[in-house]
Amino acid sequence: MQKPGQAVDFALKETYPKIGAGAVTGDKLSCTYDLVEQMQYLYVRVVKAKDLPSKDVTGGVDPYVEVKLGNYKGITKHFEKKSNPEWNQCFAFSKDRIQASVLEVVVKDKDVVVDDFVGRVWFDLNEIPKRVPPDSPLAPQWYRLETRKGEKAKGELMLAVWMGTQADEAFPDSWHSDAAMVGTESVANIRSKVYLSPKLWYVRVNVIEAQDLVPSDKTRYPEVYVKANLGHQILRTRVSQIKTINPMWNEDLMFVAAEPFEEPLVLTVEDRVGPNKDETLGRCLIPLHQVQRRLDHKPVNTRWFNLEKHIGAEGEKKETKFASRIHLRVCLDGGYHVLDESTHYSSDLRPTAKQLWKPSIGILEVGIISAQGLMPMKTRDGRGTTDAYCVAKYGQKWIRTRTIADSFAPKWNEQYTWEVFDLSTVITVGVFDNGHLHGGGDKSGGSKDSRIGKVRIRLSTLESDRVYTHSYPLLVLHNSGVKKTGEVQLAVRFTSSSFINMMYLYSQPLLPKMHYIHPLSVIQLDNLRHQATQIVSMRLSRAEPALRKEVVEYMLDVDSHMWSMRRSKANFFRIMKVLGGLIAFGRWFDQICNWKNPITTILIHILFIILVLYPELILPTIFLYLFLIGIWNFRWRPRHPPHMDTRLSHADAAHPDELDEEFDSFPTSRSSDIVKMRYDRLRSIGGRVQTVVGDLATQGERFQSLLSWRDPRATTLFVTFCLVAAVVLYVTPFQVVCLLSGFYVLRHPRFRHKLPSVPINFFRRLPARSDSML
Numbered sequence: 057m058q059k060p061g062q063a064v065d066f067a068l069k070e071t072y073p074k075i076g077a078g079a080v081t082g083d084k085l086s087c088t089y090d091l092v093e094q095m096q097y098l099y100v101r102v103v104k105a106k107d108l109p110s111k112d113v114t115g116g117v118d119p120y121v122e123v124k125l126g127n128y129k130g131i132t133k134h135f136e137k138k139s140n141p142e143w144n145q146c147f148a149f150s151k152d153r154i155q156a157s158v159l160e161v162v163v164k165d166k167d168v169v170v171d172d173f174v175g176r177v178w179f180d181l182n183e184i185p186k187r188v189p190p191d192s193p194l195a196p197q198w199y200r201l202e203t204r205k206g207e208k209a210k211g212e213l214m215l216a217v218w219m220g221t222q223a224d225e226a227f228p229d230s231w232h233s234d235a236a237m238v239g240t241e242s243v244a245n246i247r248s249k250v251y252l253s254p255k256l257w258y259v260r261v262n263v264i265e266a267q268d269l270v271p272s273d274k275t276r277y278p279e280v281y282v283k284a285n286l287g288h289q290i291l292r293t294r295v296s297q298i299k300t301i302n303p304m305w306n307e308d309l310m311f312v313a314a315e316p317f318e319e320p321l322v323l324t325v326e327d328r329v330g331p332n333k334d335e336t337l338g339r340c341l342i343p344l345h346q347v348q349r350r351l352d353h354k355p356v357n358t359r360w361f362n363l364e365k366h367i368g369a370e371g372e373k374k375e376t377k378f379a380s381r382i383h384l385r386v387c388l389d390g391g392y393h394v395l396d397e398s399t400h401y402s403s404d405l406r407p408t409a410k411q412l413w414k415p416s417i418g419i420l421e422v423g424i425i426s427a428q429g430l431m432p433m434k435t436r437d438g439r440g441t442t443d444a445y446c447v448a449k450y451g452q453k454w455i456r457t458r459t460i461a462d463s464f465a466p467k468w469n470e471q472y473t474w475e476v477f478d479l480s481t482v483i484t485v486g487v488f489d490n491g492h493l494h495g496g497g498d499k500s501g502g503s504k505d506s507r508i509g510k511v512r513i514r515l516s517t518l519e520s521d522r523v524y525t526h527s528y529p530l531l532v533l534h535n536s537g538v539k540k541t542g543e544v545q546l547a548v549r550f551t552s553s554s555f556i557n558m559m560y561l562y563s564q565p566l567l568p569k570m571h572y573i574h575p576l577s578v579i580q581l582d583n584l585r586h587q588a589t590q591i592v593s594m595r596l597s598r599a600e601p602a603l604r605k606e607v608v609e610y611m612l613d614v615d616s617h618m619w620s621m622r623r624s625k626a627n628f629f630r631i632m633k634v635l636g637g638l639i640a641f642g643r644w645f646d647q648i649c650n651w652k653n654p655i656t657t658i659l660i661h662i663l664f665i666i667l668v669l670y671p672e673l674i675l676p677t678i679f680l681y682l683f684l685i686g687i688w689n690f691r692w693r694p695r696h697p698p699h700m701d702t703r704l705s706h707a708d709a710a711h712p713d714e715l716d717e718e719f720d721s722f723p724t725s726r727s728s729d730i731v732k733m734r735y736d737r738l739r740s741i742g743g744r745v746q747t748v749v750g751d752l753a754t755q756g757e758r759f760q761s762l763l764s765w766r767d768p769r770a771t772t773l774f775v776t777f778c779l780v781a782a783v784v785l786y787v788t789p790f791q792v793v794c795l796l797s798g799f800y801v802l803r804h805p806r807f808r809h810k811l812p813s814v815p816i817n818f819f820r821r822l823p824a825r826s827d828s829m830l
Contacts, residue, residue: 069527089223091423091547092469096151103214104142111165111172118166126156128233148230175201175209187218246459253452254314256394262385265304279328286311312587317344338363350387391570396588401482404451407568416475423547426467430542433489443490450483459490479516486510520552538707621714626706757824
């Protein structure tokens with residue numbers, strides 16, 4: 057799996073986990089969990105108790121249950137003065153960590169000093185039944201409480217105890233022995249969870265005109281513009297060219313909004329009465345749930361909205377309505393896909409409106425098995441530790457695995473499924489360190505969830521119905537360079553539901569048709585993407601457990617558009633690699649022309665003669681050649697998904713100062729000397745780019761000057777040559793011309809000389825406009 061020239065540490069490794077897919081195992085496991093290893097758990101569901109005896113002088117009992125298994129202890133919540141409590145709490149103990157042979161369930165009475173013993177039930181682990189879905193859940197039973205001596209005590213406890221796997225329905229909501237060290241107030245932060253991105257819409261506001269505005273100073277020409285506000289998004293039209301009380305704009309403003317619509321669209325008409333001084337002429341408020349939804353490019357109806365002006369002090373609620381109006385065309389554009397990810401690795405390309413969705417083409421299943429060799433991300437009790445969890449994002453569905461506390465080799469073994477609507481999409485899996493397990497959850501204030509690394513897998517690179525089991529390197533770029541922070545083991549399978557629909561997709565546009573009928577500018581798309589990512593991160597951070605802002609931004613690659621010297625170099629070398637084929641062909645053709653291998657050159661002459669005499673063979677020959685290359689390359693086709701490549705990213709050879717510049721804030725926070733040095737470096741690079749662009753412009757202007765008579769002698773020569781060439785080509789068969797031209801190009805070196813040819817000499821003497829530049 058290692059690529060040439062790539063360090064072993066950063067390579068992809070194929071793994072062979074003990075998963076159900078593709079193997080026949082004697083142990084039955086639900087088919088929905090066949091991409092992960094089975095993890096055995098002892099489940100204890102504490103349902104309720106009845107007839108508990110009173111233990112304190114007040115005659116009541118404050119019961120809770122303690123589930124003990126060796127060194128692990130799970131505790132239910134306690135009730136005040138209740139002899140028939142209902143808990144309905146489930147506890148899961150990992151079989152790998154069980155060191156006892158007896159399970160003890162103790163009912164206790166909460167007290168100020170020492171909690172009183174009420175009664176207990178105990179089980180021999182060898183006699184506990186096994187349950188695997190899709191078997192029905194085990195029915196709880198009543199058990200009579202016993203004293204410490206084994207005698208019958210007053211009261212009964214309803215329990216269900218069984219051995220199961222992570223496929224059990226009780227697994228997600230159970231208290232886990234893995235998290236025994238986590239405080240009860242932080243348990244919510246370790247649970248697995250499925251999130252859905254909010255449904256995003258583009259809001260198009262076409263500001264047409266306003267009528268009968270009332271400026272305070274009627275002696276001057278008003279300079280009116282419209283300010284539109286939606287949540288934190290503020291956009292302004294230009295100042296109207298018609299400086300009257302009936303201004304016109306006919307300008308489009310675009311916003312991003314998320315369902316449910318919480319904030320209205322507020323439009324304010326303002327008059328620029330002086331520098332940095334604006335006067336509000338009127339305001340209107342439009343709730344988005346009343347706005348028309350548009351599915352195609354047909355324009356929606358325009359509407360006139362009354363402008364309201366607020367007069368008086370803040371406490372005065374009186375509003376004076378007057379005749380000023382604004383003419384608008386407002387709609388929710390459902391025909392676009394709202395981009396919240398980088399266009400290079402989007403996980404969803406569907407339009408907002410569900411009516412326009414095509415049927416799904418398959419299912420993507422991902423088993424998040426484990427991680428190995430994680431680095432310590434923080435210090436606790438004087439030693440390094442990591443509390444790792446995974447986040448995966450595809451389409452609108454985000455998943456978060458449970459957090460495995462204090463482990464450098466966590467085992468999650470959780471499996472998730474997504475519907476696939478387009479193969480040209482990418483799933484992103486990120487690994488993070490949970491920074492909110494200690495200190496009371498969110499009360500820890502400034503602590504953040506640290507990034508450990510992420511993996512991207514493009515679905516179009518996966519074969520259908522094949523299970524890919526690989527260990528992916530987790531790489532993070534720091535100021536000091538690229539670091540491997542561990543490996544994550546995944547099992548991935550794409551299952552196609554319709555082969556014909558899947559192949560048909562390759563002929564369809566990548567984005568919904570509105571992106572081509574009414575395209576948005578690059579600047580608009582950048583601004584709208586920024587707003588969309590802010591909305592998504594804000595909504596997901598309000599969930600429980602929260603998917604934090606720093607996690608969402610890392611998964612969505614919010615800073616991918618920022619300047620980076622390293623990324624610029626990497627993209628330059630990518631272009632050079634793409635052009636490498638053309639350069640190699642040019643060198644090969646040069647060797648043919650110079651007769652480096654006479655036999656090959658003679659064969660090329662024969663092939664050339666055949667193609668000239670039978671031109672109808674040219675296209676079939678080209679396509680047959682491409683077909684044969686494709687068949688030949690099939691033997692060496694990639695057998696593994698792509699992964700983060702340090703050599704391609706130019707991360708292993710980046711200069712420390714370039715990395716420091718990449719991680720600098722915007723605007724910069726570095727000292728003036730460093731900024732000056734970087735500015736000078738950028739100027740020198742810009743100078744080289746400027747020279748190359750100037751050379752390209754010069755060559756283009758020389759072509760234009762062939763017939764422009766800027767150099768009258770050169771144009772006379774060229775025009776005369778064109779006339780002679782036209783006459784000669786008219787009377788000479790085309791095949792003869794091609795043969796003579798080909799033989800001239802392929803002539804033997806003894807008929808060549810090292811000086812440039814006549815056409816090149818003529819072209820280089822043509823004038824350009826570079827001598828007219830300052």
